[in-house]
Amino acid sequence: MKEDPGYYEYWPYENRPKISWPNGAKVAFWVAPNIEFYELNPPNNPFRKPWPQPSPALPGYTSRDWGNRVGHARQMQLLDKYGIRGSISLSTALCDHHPEIIELCKERNWEFFSHGIYNTRYTYGMTEAQEREMIKDSIETIYKHTGQKCAGYLAPALSHSDHTLDLFAEVGTELFGEAAGFYSCDLFHDDQPTPINLRQGKRFVSIPYSLEMNDTIAYLVQKITPRRYGKELKDNFDRLYAEGAESGTIMCIPTHNYQVSNAHRIKAYEEALEYITGHSDVWVTTGKEIAQFFLDNYYDAALDDIKNKKQQYGNFG
Amino acid sequence: MATLDNDYLKYPERSYGMDHDRYEWKMLQDRKAVQWPNGKKIALWVNVGLQFFPLNQKGIPFKVPGGMTKPYPDLRHYSLRDYGNRVGIYRFFKAFDRFGIAPTFAMNTRLAERLPYLVGTLKERGNEIICHGYDMDSLHYGGQDMKEEEALIARALDGLRSLTAQDIKGWISPAKNESANTPDILASNGISYFCDWANDEMPYDFSTKNGTLVAMPLPTELDDYFIINNNLHAAEDWADQVTDAFEFLLEESSIGGGRVLGLNIHPWVLGQPHRIQYLERVLEKLSSHPAVWSTSGGEIATTWKNQQ
Numbered sequence: 001m002k003e004d005p006g007y008y009e010y011w012p013y014e015n016r017p018k019i020s021w022p023n024g025a026k027v028a029f030w031v032a033p034n035i036e037f038y039e040l041n042p043p044n045n046p047f048r049k050p051w052p053q054p055s056p057a058l059p060g061y062t063s064r065d066w067g068n069r070v071g072h073a074r075q076m077q078l079l080d081k082y083g084i085r086g087s088i089s090l091s092t093a094l095c096d097h098h099p100e101i102i103e104l105c106k107e108r109n110w111e112f113f114s115h116g117i118y119n120t121r122y123t124y125g126m127t128e129a130q131e132r133e134m135i136k137d138s139i140e141t142i143y144k145h146t147g148q149k150c151a152g153y154l155a156p157a158l159s160h161s162d163h164t165l166d167l168f169a170e171v172g173t174e175l176f177g178e179a180a181g182f183y184s185c186d187l188f189h190d191d192q193p194t195p196i197n198l199r200q201g202k203r204f205v206s207i208p209y210s211l212e213m214n215d216t217i218a219y220l221v222q223k224i225t226p227r228r229y230g231k232e233l234k235d236n237f238d239r240l241y242a243e244g245a246e247s248g249t250i251m252c253i254p255t256h257n258y259q260v261s262n263a264h265r266i267k268a269y270e271e272a273l274e275y276i277t278g279h280s281d282v283w284v285t286t287g288k289e290i291a292q293f294f295l296d297n298y299y300d301a302a303l304d305d306i307k308n309k310k311q312q313y314g315n316f317g
Numbered sequence: 318m319a320t321l322d323n324d325y326l327k328y329p330e331r332s333y334g335m336d337h338d339r340y341e342w343k344m345l346q347d348r349k350a351v352q353w354p355n356g357k358k359i360a361l362w363v364n365v366g367l368q369f370f371p372l373n374q375k376g377i378p379f380k381v382p383g384g385m386t387k388p389y390p391d392l393r394h395y396s397l398r399d400y401g402n403r404v405g406i407y408r409f410f411k412a413f414d415r416f417g418i419a420p421t422f423a424m425n426t427r428l429a430e431r432l433p434y435l436v437g438t439l440k441e442r443g444n445e446i447i448c449h450g451y452d453m454d455s456l457h458y459g460g461q462d463m464k465e466e467e468a469l470i471a472r473a474l475d476g477l478r479s480l481t482a483q484d485i486k487g488w489i490s491p492a493k494n495e496s497a498n499t500p501d502i503l504a505s506n507g508i509s510y511f512c513d514w515a516n517d518e519m520p521y522d523f524s525t526k527n528g529t530l531v532a533m534p535l536p537t538e539l540d541d542y543f544i545i546n547n548n549l550h551a552a553e554d555w556a557d558q559v560t561d562a563f564e565f566l567l568e569e570s571s572i573g574g575g576r577v578l579g580l581n582i583h584p585w586v587l588g589q590p591h592r593i594q595y596l597e598r599v600l601e602k603l604s605s606h607p608a609v610w611s612t613s614g615g616e617i618a619t620t621w622k623n624q625q
Contacts, residue, residue: 039330039336040335045325046319053378053494054458054459055459055497062514062515063538066515066517066518069342070344073344074569096333097331097333097334097342100344100347101344117328121326125320125325126320127320127321223549225557225558226561263565267561267564267565268561
């Protein structure tokens with residue numbers, strides 16, 4: 001075990017090379033619906049219990065199932081209304097279980113990225129070979145069912161190993177070269193994209209996927225009211241929009257159909273979407289498009305800046 | 318770090334539909350629209366939990382949410398739950414009658430055994446009573462001995478039927494928790510609908526070894542205990558959330574057909590003097606709306622079933 005994951009350098013949030021998003025936008029805004037499948041009878045993992053009760057653990061299972069049966073269509077209708085293409089964090093077994101949902105997303109040209117096979121199968125305890133196989137399965141499944149070359153990764157249930165990002169990048173290259181496996185949503189250290197150090201040196205970025213704006217964190221961990229959540233989304237946007245005048249920022253709303261689409265919550269979410277997309281200088285986009293744009297335009301300048309600052313101030317760790 | 322067996326990467330249920338055979342996979346938007354009587358849009362199901370939390374809680378296999386948390390004797394939690402059955406419920410009755418609400422009472426059989434006065438009041442009122450298990454500490458759970466569970470369910474249902482003189486058709490397990498056998502046992506004991514699977518917004522057919530049950534949508538997310546005691550929101554926030562849910566469902570009903578607004582409430586939570594006004598506020602708003610049909614769980618289940 002390491003003191004620091006070693007994925008990125010300390011890079012202070014001032015005097016960075018200025019980012020200009022397409023059409024002069026101040027904020028790159030993306031919505032990442034997690035479309036997940038949780039199993040009724042998952043196998044044991046010695047490091048994390050999938051459910052608090054012995055299977056069948058109805059409270060957790062039924063809530064997630066509600067998201068697919070009811071919640072998905074509701075959120076999709078909202079994203080259509082505000083011209084937002086979802087960037088889906090996908091439990092890829094859902095392609096087999098619920099292909100109707102995949103078809104609806106394909107019709108809308110939404111992005112699919114990997115969130116593992118099931119959200120009840122954790123990376124903890126996997127050998128490197130097992131984790132590689134799981135990641136490969138997920139990327140191949142996305143390609144088989146959608147024709148998309150998976151660009152991004154969010155580890156299932158945010159369960160990681162020391163090699164997760166390396167393996168994702170390497171499997172992406174093995175299957176599709178530079179066209180796959182080039183961004184991660186697993187790190188929460190910044191409001192702008194940052195280059196990630198990988199063992200094979202692939203050009204790879206971390207794209208902010210906010211844990212703070214995540215509906216499940218807001219509702220299950222912070223336990224805030226829906227109206228408060230709507231207010232926090234607007235507050236988060238206001239600050240990132242203002243700062244984006246100086247250098248482009250990113251706002252992400254990671255959602256879960258079993259949380260944000262509840263009848264008592266969806267109105268507050270809609271008000272926030274209406275507010276955000278009602279601003280003129282917002283680039284409404286997807287995770288992959290942000291990552292690609294940064295790699296094409298700013299990645300090299302970022303690396304140079306990080307290197308120069310490291311030389312000037314020493315290694316921050 | 319210990320490593321996992323390669324079976325951890327095998328997925329025996331990875332195929333079309335659910336990972337079990339209890340019900341069909343179908344998104345709500347792809348199902349037949351339901352029409353409620355008299356052109357109503359929202360079936361309002363006010364479901365009142367009448368619960369007995371034993372002081373000598375065993376907590377097998379877990380402590381029921383809302384139960385005792387302190388070392389024995391946990392008088393604070395015992396007596397505050399009891400408050401609901403002594404005081405809060407009488408505030409509820411007044412509110413229901415004032416606003417013309419038809420509530421459903423989900424009762425622990427042990428509570429009915431202990432409180433003949435309350436049972437008498439319920440019988441006089443004539444509202445539907447459903448079974449909420451034997452008591453809040455008699456959980457149904459994965460790994461439970463089937464004979465033991467069969468005896469528990471029979472005891473709960475036979476007892477409640479005899480005490481209330483109602484042919485009990487509905488069921489909610491304590492903590493909405495089940496074993497893999499619970500639905501089969503319920504179906505063989507004369508239950509026609511149950512409310513443990515909070516995975517839908519509308520009723521749906523649920524297969525058992527002993528016939529089909531109707532699974533009824535009673536959202537945990539709008540439960541007063543969940544919002545006020547688990548999420549620590551104020552009663553006023555509960556009222557706001559119910560209002561927002563109602564308005565959204567009403568809008569959705571214009572394209573999707575009739576909807577159910579299931580409110581699971583507890584007299585020891587919303588029956589408190591500082592909270593009851595927010596229940597009254599919600600009931601006043603809902604009962605005065607022309608699109609609302611206030612009715613029982615059983616009536617909603619039957620009306621839905623007759624249109625399938």
